[in-house]
Amino acid sequence: MEPFEYRRAASGKEALALASRGGAQFLAGGTELINWMRIGIERPATLIDITRIDGLSHITTLPNGGLSIGALNRLNDVAQHALVAQRYPVLSQAILKAASAQIRNLATIGGNPLQRVRCPYFRADEPTPCNRRSPGSGCAALHGFNEKHAIFGWTDDCVAVQPSDPAVALAALDAAYVVRGISGVRRIPARDFHVLPGEDPSAHHRLRPGELMVAMEIPRHWPRSAYLKIRERESYEYATASVAVALDLDGDVIRRARIALGSVAMKPWRLDETERRLAGVRIGSPEMDAAINAGFGDARALSRNAYKIQLARNAVARAIDQAAEA
Ligand SMILES: Cc1cc2nc3c(=O)[nH]c(=O)nc-3n(C[C@H](O)[C@H](O)[C@H](O)COP(=O)(O)OP(=O)(O)OC[C@H]3O[C@@H](n4cnc5c(N)ncnc54)[C@H](O)[C@@H]3O)c2cc1C
Ligand code: SF4
Secondary structure, rough: OOEEEEEEEEHHHHHHHHOOOOEEEEEOOOOOOHHHHOOOOOOEEEEEEEOOOOOOOOOOOOOOOOOEEOOOOOOHHHHHOHHHHHHOOOHHHHHOOOOOHHHHHHHOOHHHHHHOOOOOOOOOOOOOOOOOEEEEEEEOOOOOOOOOOOOOOOEEEOOOOOOHHHHHHHHHOOEEEEEEEOOOOEEEHHHEEOOOOOOOOOOOOOOOOOOEEEEEOOOOOOOOOOEEEEEHHHHHOOOEEEEEEEEEEEOOEEEEEEEEEEEEOOOOOOHHHHHHOOOOOOOOHHHHHHHHHHHHOOOOOOOOOOOHHHHHHHHHHHHHHHHHOO
């Protein structure tokens, strides 16, 4: 790790002013950033500690009945908050299935969607062809170890997936990320916050350098919701695939559905066509299966991950059942 200057910001304004000098990274829980610095993925000249900034640790109801969650809340505090657990079980469940209890006590909800890909070539100690790490060097995963990689939205330039669990729930809930820069506040829909490789194979998300993530806003309640995470060990592991489902039901007939897949693309992957076809469909009916299949028309396997298409499809059916029973 290379030497760096440590600064503690007392306010959001001070953090933005310090960041405007360039070469800086904000430090929240540090559970991702410190690893990047150790491996050499990031070499910031300055770390700006944002953990003492007031006003970014709230969880409050919005005038429209939705919820605002401050970016500096620790993951466990968000998951266990009564308003989150009652109104958005899918978000609580997604958070509690992320990382370990110790990491969740330190990691923030704002830092979580900013985590980078877990592709082993991207995180390698030795130089490896990787367009994210070294633009233009190629993609070692395209014909290499790609069992856990993308089945949607990939290009030959990058086949990695975005690994965040909470980001999948937030995308299904039509949440927005609220970000602040020196020129003002922007709201970015959670479903479009991450960047597909066809747009830019080295970009992870749409936060601009020097911008601060201040909150997440979720517009309405979805008490019937569920998060299903398929992983190699239940105790503590990134997802092979995951699904967030939120339902509006009339008896056992679906009025409205929101579905996002995780760890299948460089962004949480909303199944728009499935959502559209599920309206008016009975839980467990053949029409439900047909609607789920329709969402996988664009799925494309790599050399070693064809299993993920069936696995994700089955996971969607199970998650819909779980949400319906919630
Ligand atoms: C061993 C391990 C296992 C994990 N398993 C999972 C898992 O299963 N599922 C999952 O979803 N996640 C998992 N994670 C990721 C973990 O949840 C993230 O590391 C964590 O949420 C990042 O938050 P942080 O506060 O520590 O961010 P930091 O490490 O402090 O920051 C990460 C990045 O975000 C930036 N940043 C942080 N906060 C802000 C802000 N408010 N505004 C602007 N920029 C900001 C930092 O500058 C940095 O670039 C795992 C992590 C580890 C180490
Ligand atoms: S999949 Fe993406 S992150 Fe992995 S080696 Fe290829 S370019 Fe790098």
